[in-house]
Amino acid sequence: MSNEKVPTNLEDLPGVGPKTAKKLREVGIYSIQDLAMSSVHELVEKVGLGEETAKKLIEMAEEMIGKGLSTAYDFYQARKNVEKITTGSHALDDLLGGGIETQALIECFGEFGSGKTQLGHQLAVNVQLPKEMGGLATPDSPVKAVYIDTEGTFRPERIEQMAKALNLNPEETLKNIFYIKVFNTDYQVRVVRKIPHLIHEGHNIRLIVIDSITAHFRAEYVGRGVLAERQQKLNQHLRDLLKIASIYNVAVYVTNQVMAKPEGFFGLDLVQAVGGHVLAHAITYRIFLRKGKEKTRIARLIDAPHLPEREAIFRISDEGIRDV
Ligand code: GTP
Ligand code: MG
Numbered sequence: 001m002s003n004e005k006v007p008t009n010l011e012d013l014p015g016v017g018p019k020t021a022k023k024l025r026e027v028g029i030y031s032i033q034d035l036a037m038s039s040v041h042e043l044v045e046k047v048g049l050g051e052e053t054a055k056k057l058i059e060m061a062e063e064m065i066g067k068g069l070s071t072a073y074d075f076y077q078a079r080k081n082v083e084k085i086t087t088g089s090h091a092l093d094d095l096l097g098g099g100i101e102t103q104a105l106i107e108c109f110g111e112f113g114s115g116k117t118q119l120g121h122q123l124a125v126n127v128q129l130p131k132e133m134g135g136l137a138t139p140d141s142p143v144k145a146v147y148i149d150t151e152g153t154f155r156p157e158r159i160e161q162m163a164k165a166l167n168l169n170p171e172e173t174l175k176n177i178f179y180i181k182v183f184n185t186d187y188q189v190r191v192v193r194k195i196p197h198l199i200h201e202g203h204n205i206r207l208i209v210i211d212s213i214t215a216h217f218r219a220e221y222v223g224r225g226v227l228a229e230r231q232q233k234l235n236q237h238l239r240d241l242l243k244i245a246s247i248y249n250v251a252v253y254v255t256n257q258v259m260a261k262p263e264g265f266f267g268l269d270l271v272q273a274v275g276g277h278v279l280a281h282a283i284t285y286r287i288f289l290r291k292g293k294e295k296t297r298i299a300r301l302i303d304a305p306h307l308p309e310r311e312a313i314f315r316i317s318d319e320g321i322r323d324v
Pocket of ligand 1: 115117
């Protein structure tokens, strides 16, 4: 499966007219599935519905997709649709159980120059490879990625270089990446909510990169007094991403710059932040990157749900991410 399963229209719900449907779409709720995973608070605050109406709508949506009846077997079935994107390094792929997964959010954290952005570029290229080469493309369906750049470090030239190294057409590869530069957290949140719309328009988006997810949050919310507010907004942003990952079978790769070692680092612990919320079938992974000798980089997988905590070494070359 890819994301061709088209969810039923919002208008199919009794009581939802075109006006309410429009309002729901404006906040990123495009389908019955999206609605079923929304919170009452969200519908009251952002859509302006009454609390009772909001509750009723969510319950109806849940019933329609049979969420109330889901079993471990349903989870197992959904997991069967998980696909993996190669990182370009076998060692790193092995560490991750075969590559980065769809229906998952991967947080890559590490200090400056550790390779977070390079991996983001590489994944945006690799997802476009045919399946037998570690991507998600099939002959009749090219794959697209969304690249959200908050730091201005995206380089199309680097994409071109990586594409050439894999015998992909550089121009096509670039055309299959939606590139959005964002300047503040409000816009960042809104852009992510527009992604389901792109998918419904027929774009086969299977990867979202946000480099970095935290920079604007750090810059805008400074000081102790606003920490709770920042965390709340970031949590909602993460939930939006997990929802997309889960509903549309998409991989989400986000970066997070931290200053020191994982033991004593200081920054935002993203996965911890969403830890309490089991969102549909989405899973989270954390990779800690650090610099090794010369061009090598060491990746450590932390807190993965079903994989041991291990390390892998790879290198960053002119061709991209490769084995040592
Ligand atoms: P911050 O965003 O500053 O936190 O760092 P980062 O973790 O995103 O690091 P990034 O992915 O930008 O890694 C930078 C490193 O990648 C450089 O120090 C180079 O070693 C390597 N690199 C980047 N571009 C190239 C390239 O075109 N060729 C080669 N061989 N290496 C590259
Ligand atoms: Mg970077």
